[in-house]
Amino acid sequence: GENVEQHPSTLSVQEGDSAVIKCTYSDSASNYFPWYKQELGKRPQLIIDIRSNVGEKKDQRIAVTLNKTAKHFSLHITETQPEDSAVYFCAASAEGYSTLTFGKGTMLLVSP
Amino acid sequence: KAGVTQTPRYLIKTRGQQVTLSCSPISGHRSVSWYQQTPGQGLQFLFEYFSETQRNKGNFPGRFSGRQFSNSRSEMNVSTLELGDSALYLCASSKEAGGLWGEQFFGPGTRLTVL
Numbered sequence: 001g002e003n004v005e006q007h008p009s010t011l012s013v014q015e016g017d018s019a020v021i022k023c024t025y026s027d028s029a030s031n032y033f034p035w036y037k038q039e040l041g042k043r044p045q046l047i048i049d050i051r052s053n054v055g056e057k058k059d060q061r062i063a064v065t066l067n068k069t070a071k072h073f074s075l076h077i078t079e080t081q082p083e084d085s086a087v088y089f090c091a092a093s094a095e096g097y098s099t100l101t102f103g104k105g106t107m108l109l110v111s112p
Numbered sequence: 113k114a115g116v117t118q119t120p121r122y123l124i125k126t127r128g129q130q131v132t133l134s135c136s137p138i139s140g141h142r143s144v145s146w147y148q149q150t151p152g153q154g155l156q157f158l159f160e161y162f163s164e165t166q167r168n169k170g171n172f173p174g175r176f177s178g179r180q181f182s183n184s185r186s187e188m189n190v191s192t193l194e195l196g197d198s199a200l201y202l203c204a205s206s207k208e209a210g211g212l213w214g215e216q217f218f219g220p221g222t223r224l225t226v227l
Binding site: 007 | 119141145147153154155156157167168171202204213215216217218220221
């Protein structure tokens with residue numbers, strides 16, 4: 001089955017800096033890669049996703065890049081703000097399946 | 113549109129007991145997935161139901177089971193509870209559009225504590 005590795009497990013940055021979280025996956029059939037943000041005590045919420053026919057996708061301060069050959073994808077957050085502090089999860093799934101395999105999460109702490 | 117709801121929000125049980133958790137998906141969503149979230153293991157997939165059928169199952173023992181009703185509501189059951197079953201249990205619903213599965217919307221979770 002699919003295995004998703006996520007790094008780093010914790011990331012501390014200063015407000016205004018950029019943050020990068022990286023994930024690798026094992027199943028070449030995977031073609032849908034969402035990123036979820038989970039604030040303390042709250043449910044995970046989708047922040048951005050990418051499908052394998054696209055190499056990069058941006059939404060304001062957030063971007064995701066995908067390298068299918070190397071089987072890795074990354075989340076980039078620019079101009080970080082304290083409210084970006086949360087746990088971020090990457091995930092992968094294959095065409096036609098709604099099941100997600102998650103990475104173990106990255107705790108991002110943005111200090112003012 | 114109402115979001116995904118889960119009941120109960122908190123449960124305290126003792127070892128050996130069984131528990132049933134409920135999930136109501138967003139109206140129109142026919143797929144319901146269940147995940148176990150623990151600090152050490154993150155989000156682990158339990159099973160997924162679509163049209164009252166289990167389509168996928170994660171690597172959990174047979175003590176974990178589930179079902180889906182005709183209105184897409186889903187329940188999961190854990191029998192013979194163990195201390196290690198203490199976790200946040202999340203369900204998520206999604207719908208298909210043009211052959212592709214869209215965003216999974218998560219419920220608030222049920223916090224299960226096994227004493």
